[in-house]
Amino acid sequence: MAADRFARSKAVFERAARVIPGGIYGTKSPGFLLPGKFPYYIESASGSRITDADGNVFVDYLCGFGSQIVGYGNPAVERAGSERSARGDLLNQPSPLMADLAERLVSRIRGMDWTVFAKNGTDATTLAVSLARVHTGKRVVIAAEGAYHGAANWCSSNLFPELAPDRADVALFRYNDLEGLEALFRRHRGNVACVILTPHHHPAFRPQVLPDPELYPTVRRLCQAEDALFVMDDIRDGFRLHPEGSHVRFGAEPDLVCVAKALANGWPLAALLGTGRVRSAADSFFITGTYWMSGAPMAAALACLDEMERMGGVGRMEALGTALREGLESAGREAGFSARVSGPAAIPYLTFDEDPDLYLNQRFCGAMADRGFFLHPHHNWFVSLAHSEADIAATVEAAREVFVEMSGER
Amino acid sequence: MAADRFARSKAVFERAARVIPGGIYGTKSPGFLLPGKFPYYIESASGSRITDADGNVFVDYLCGFGSQIVGYGNPAVERAGSERSARGDLLNQPSPLMADLAERLVSRIRGMDWTVFAKNGTDATTLAVSLARVHTGKRVVIAAEGAYHGAANWCSSNLFPELAPDRADVALFRYNDLEGLEALFRRHRGNVACVILTPHHHPAFRPQVLPDPELYPTVRRLCQAEDALFVMDDIRDGFRLHPEGSHVRFGAEPDLVCVAKALANGWPLAALLGTGRVRSAADSFFITGTYWMSGAPMAAALACLDEMERMGGVGRMEALGTALREGLESAGREAGFSARVSGPAAIPYLTFDEDPDLYLNQRFCGAMADRGFFLHPHHNWFVSLAHSEADIAATVEAAREVFVEMSGER
Numbered sequence: 001m002a003a004d005r006f007a008r009s010k011a012v013f014e015r016a017a018r019v020i021p022g023g024i025y026g027t028k029s030p031g032f033l034l035p036g037k038f039p040y041y042i043e044s045a046s047g048s049r050i051t052d053a054d055g056n057v058f059v060d061y062l063c064g065f066g067s068q069i070v071g072y073g074n075p076a077v078e079r080a081g082s083e084r085s086a087r088g089d090l091l092n093q094p095s096p097l098m099a100d101l102a103e104r105l106v107s108r109i110r111g112m113d114w115t116v117f118a119k120n121g122t123d124a125t126t127l128a129v130s131l132a133r134v135h136t137g138k139r140v141v142i143a144a145e146g147a148y149h150g151a152a153n154w155c156s157s158n159l160f161p162e163l164a165p166d167r168a169d170v171a172l173f174r175y176n177d178l179e180g181l182e183a184l185f186r187r188h189r190g191n192v193a194c195v196i197l198t199p200h201h202h203p204a205f206r207p208q209v210l211p212d213p214e215l216y217p218t219v220r221r222l223c224q225a226e227d228a229l230f231v232m233d234d235i236r237d238g239f240r241l242h243p244e245g246s247h248v249r250f251g252a253e254p255d256l257v258c259v260a261k262a263l264a265n266g267w268p269l270a271a272l273l274g275t276g277r278v279r280s281a282a283d284s285f286f287i288t289g290t291y292w293m294s295g296a297p298m299a300a301a302l303a304c305l306d307e308m309e310r311m312g313g314v315g316r317m318e319a320l321g322t323a324l325r326e327g328l329e330s331a332g333r334e335a336g337f338s339a340r341v342s343g344p345a346a347i348p349y350l351t352f353d354e355d356p357d358l359y360l361n362q363r364f365c366g367a368m369a370d371r372g373f374f375l376h377p378h379h380n381w382f383v384s385l386a387h388s389e390a391d392i393a394a395t396v397e398a399a400r401e402v403f404v405e406m407s408g409e410r
Numbered sequence: 411m412a413a414d415r416f417a418r419s420k421a422v423f424e425r426a427a428r429v430i431p432g433g434i435y436g437t438k439s440p441g442f443l444l445p446g447k448f449p450y451y452i453e454s455a456s457g458s459r460i461t462d463a464d465g466n467v468f469v470d471y472l473c474g475f476g477s478q479i480v481g482y483g484n485p486a487v488e489r490a491g492s493e494r495s496a497r498g499d500l501l502n503q504p505s506p507l508m509a510d511l512a513e514r515l516v517s518r519i520r521g522m523d524w525t526v527f528a529k530n531g532t533d534a535t536t537l538a539v540s541l542a543r544v545h546t547g548k549r550v551v552i553a554a555e556g557a558y559h560g561a562a563n564w565c566s567s568n569l570f571p572e573l574a575p576d577r578a579d580v581a582l583f584r585y586n587d588l589e590g591l592e593a594l595f596r597r598h599r600g601n602v603a604c605v606i607l608t609p610h611h612h613p614a615f616r617p618q619v620l621p622d623p624e625l626y627p628t629v630r631r632l633c634q635a636e637d638a639l640f641v642m643d644d645i646r647d648g649f650r651l652h653p654e655g656s657h658v659r660f661g662a663e664p665d666l667v668c669v670a671k672a673l674a675n676g677w678p679l680a681a682l683l684g685t686g687r688v689r690s691a692a693d694s695f696f697i698t699g700t701y702w703m704s705g706a707p708m709a710a711a712l713a714c715l716d717e718m719e720r721m722g723g724v725g726r727m728e729a730l731g732t733a734l735r736e737g738l739e740s741a742g743r744e745a746g747f748s749a750r751v752s753g754p755a756a757i758p759y760l761t762f763d764e765d766p767d768l769y770l771n772q773r774f775c776g777a778m779a780d781r782g783f784f785l786h787p788h789h790n791w792f793v794s795l796a797h798s799e800a801d802i803a804a805t806v807e808a809a810r811e812v813f814v815e816m817s818g819e820r
Contacts, residue, residue: 008506016509019516019524021692029503041506045498053506064500065700072498082492088455088482090474090676092784093439096418096451096463099426106429114429119529119678120699130563133572151698153540158696162543162603165575193572261700266500268529268678268701282431286568288561289530290475290671291678374502 006031008053009040030365030376037366038374045072047386050374058374059391061381066236066347067266069317070307071386077265080303085296094293101298104305105271109257110244112273116282118292121235121260122150124270125196127287128256129154131274132194132229135281140188142195142228144175146203149196149233175201176212185222194256195219196231199246200344205358205378207351208343216252229255229278235270238262240346240382243314249344265304269297311385314346320392321345321383327396335403336410339364349380360406367402368395416441418463419450440775440786447776448784455482457796460784468784469801471791476646476757477676479727480717481796487675490713495706505705511712515681518715519667520654522683526692528702531645531670532560534680535606537697538666539564541684542604542639545691550598552605554585556613559606559643585611586622595632604666605629606641609656610754612790615768617761618753626662639665639688645680648672650756650792653724659754675714679707721795724756730802731755731793737806745813746820749774759790770816777812778805 009031031038039052048071050060063069070077088095102115118124129141141154149155153166171188173180185192197219201209223230232247232254239262242249247257255278260270268291274282325341325348332339337360338353352360358378365377373395375381419441441448449462458481460470473479480487498505508527515525528534539551551564559565563576581598583590595602607629611619633640642664644656649672652659657667665688670680678701684692735751735758742749747770748763762770768788775787783805785791 012506012509016512019512020509021524021526021689021695021697040503041508042498042501042503043505045501050498050501060502062502064502067500067700072501073496078496082495085492086483086488088452088460090477090678091452091455091460091482092470092472092474093450093452095453096422098451099422099430102426102429114431116431120533120701122699123530126562130568130573134568134570137572139572139575151696152536156696158540158544160544162547162549163540165549165578168575266701266704268500268704279431285431286561286566287431289532290477291530291676294676294678 005056006036006039006052006054012053013040030378033377034362034366037369047071047073048384048388048391056372058369058372059395060374061383062374062376062379063382063384064266065261066382067261068386069239069262069384070265070304070311071384074265074304074307074386076307077267077300077303081267081296081300084299089296090291090294095295097295097298097302098293101302104302105273108244108305109259109273110248111253111275112257113276114279114282115271115273116287117298118270118272119268119289120150121258121270122152123289124235124258124260124272125149125155125231125233126152127272128231128258129194129196131256131278131281131285132231134285135278136193136228138191138193138228139169140191140193141170142181142184142192143170143172144197144201145172146206147175147198147201148204148236175209176215178212178214178218181218182222185226189226192226192228194229194231195223196233198233199237199241199250199252202236202343202347202349202380207340208347208349208380210344211250216250220253231256231258233258235260237344237347239308240314240317241344263304264297264301267297267300269301308385316385317346317383320387320389321348323389323392324348324383324395327392328399331396331400332403334400335407337403337407339403343380346383347380348383350375363406364402367405368398371398371402373398415466416446416449416462416464422463423450440788443787444772444776447779457481457483458794458798458801466782468779468782469805470784471793472784472786472789473792473794474676475671476792477671478796479649479672479794480675480714480721481794484675484714484717484796486717487677487710487713491677491706491710494709499706500701500704504703507705507708507712508703511708514712514715515683518654519669519683520658521663521685522667523686524689524692525681525683526697527708528680528682529678529699530560531668531680532562533699534645534668534670534682535559535565535641535643536562537682538641538668539604539606541666541688541691541695542641544695545688546603546638548601548603548638549579550601550603551580552591552594552602553580553582554607554611555582556616557585557608557611558614558646585619586625588622588624588628591628592632595636599636602636602638604639604641605633606643608643609647609651609660609662612646612753612757612759615788617750618757618759618790620754621660626660630663641666641668643668645670647754647757649718650724650727651754673714674707674711677707677710679711718795726795727756727793730797730799731758733799733802734758734793734805737802738809741806741810742813744810745817747813747817749813753790756793757790758793760785773816774812777815778808781808781812783808
């Protein structure tokens, strides 16, 4: 039975495997870790729901890896993007709405004075690091072990020896290890260009970690003493933790902020924002990409920023996420599990304290997928403004069944 | 009068300059070199025509830096992209049409066995170079001076000393200098990962250069002896020189081919294609980007590949470009100028033999812009399938007037 449920996904995969390395982008489907539990191909989506290639429907908590914040196919966002696309998306030069969006972002993201647009989130983080190097005249970048800043060679998991020079000047500390961070600054004194962090720590395969209350004050003190910059990579968290940027939630004061994903509800757009002191480096930098000036994602972003507020914004996602966390943890507890939901309420991730190897986690997510809930077993989840209270209640109800079933297996 | 013509462009620029470094992406508007001649912002576009922020209409020969091949707002392409966007663009995983497009490209681009999708053209060239390094176990990349392979630090014009390590293993030869190329291979013997070239040479500010008939045979011989790969960066030329890839036009045999731009008529999509021998490196590489699996640009690409053929394909662009070249050169000659159109017929660029400093070129392009023809003074042009014979004739007619006017000024 389970085999038939993904018959078309598998047929497409077999075709794709002939002409695409890996047949699909390997890490994108939890189906590779949990065969028979998740689809490989998705056909369509609407609101909080995705429909796979075989017609199976899931309440989705991956949200296009965080990109969907006002719901798949949000009518206001789609209307704005498509209208701009029909009148001209990629032109030789930007359309005037680039100025509208730049003004909007600079006035919204606290502490930022300017912005430039790009396409991938990685474009923004890579540009941030390059500008920090040019601004400071130094090379070393300090980041947290297991943090995700994109798929460029300086930060990706492609640890081939031939690519080692690309990441030679990147130094890693254990997240929240303040002494380790201080030690890195000592070791690289006079050579540190910047620290780059995500607002909270969301490594794959591990519980999420909130910043130690002393982390950002320490980063600030060390950067000031070293004359280094602080880059906030807000690509995954952005617009779910605080309307003015996730750094505000945690009292951090970055020099550069990267956003993407939820910015335009998944229309391809990234932005790098910065303070006045970094502007001369940005002015002197050749920043370009054929698709970076395209208007449709910018129109979608303007509509998305409005929709976020109209639909209840951070407060509503916080409330939905809190209900999900409390419901899941309590249902787990009742069945005898220490199921713990880590991370900010709107960006939850469940692990079992008794199972660091994620076996129970995979069992749980697989059984939830059987019931039509898309919960990624090794990547954090996202709540969106398209989730309803009824979605959350149904998710908790299904989880209760699954926990009881799992409890019977022990 | 000329000042008023771009009043809104200038007003938007003044706003943008406060919040965007450079106020616009600097190199994107020829207006920075020729004040008062070109707009800074474009409002809309249709077919072969763009309308700027002030309502001025231009017959456009920049085509979104080569992206527009079947015309701005091509109905079939827009329909396919928008329909896919409305049903779900960025999903957690690809839609089945990724397999359709992969099969289509692999069967179309000659000699290629697999493909992966990305967003920016730079994503494809950077991935190509990384895979070549991983495949060969070597680091050195050989490229041509003045060639454009994207805006990543390894290949961009950001020559800041702090970024020098990013381009440390890139060695440059003078285009078509076969002895210089051989010398580079000798100097780096045992360390060359790949040669990367554009099908023809299109440096900014210079006449374009077609490949010496011995260039590709020499590249092939040297790469074979060194066990290095040959990467064809077909991003700018792609689909205008040969329907199966520009390498076929010139008899080149690349191991990796990069395409983007015209692939989806400007919808954001890039693809890297490769031969079977490079597949194991691609299989082992973590290739990802949040937006890379999005379906709308893939649907647009499938429609665009059909439209290209339906509208007459390479043959028609070749004919239009030949008429433009012959018309411009003959009109120039009649007025006493050695105006020469270089490059392939569908990717023309005009310079004056008597004026290597481009003063006459700027004068010419500025006067053409006054008359409603968008010809970039320092970047090659593009013919598209949306250009009509009447567009070409009107362009030549206007050029005739301009040459006569310029002749009177001497």
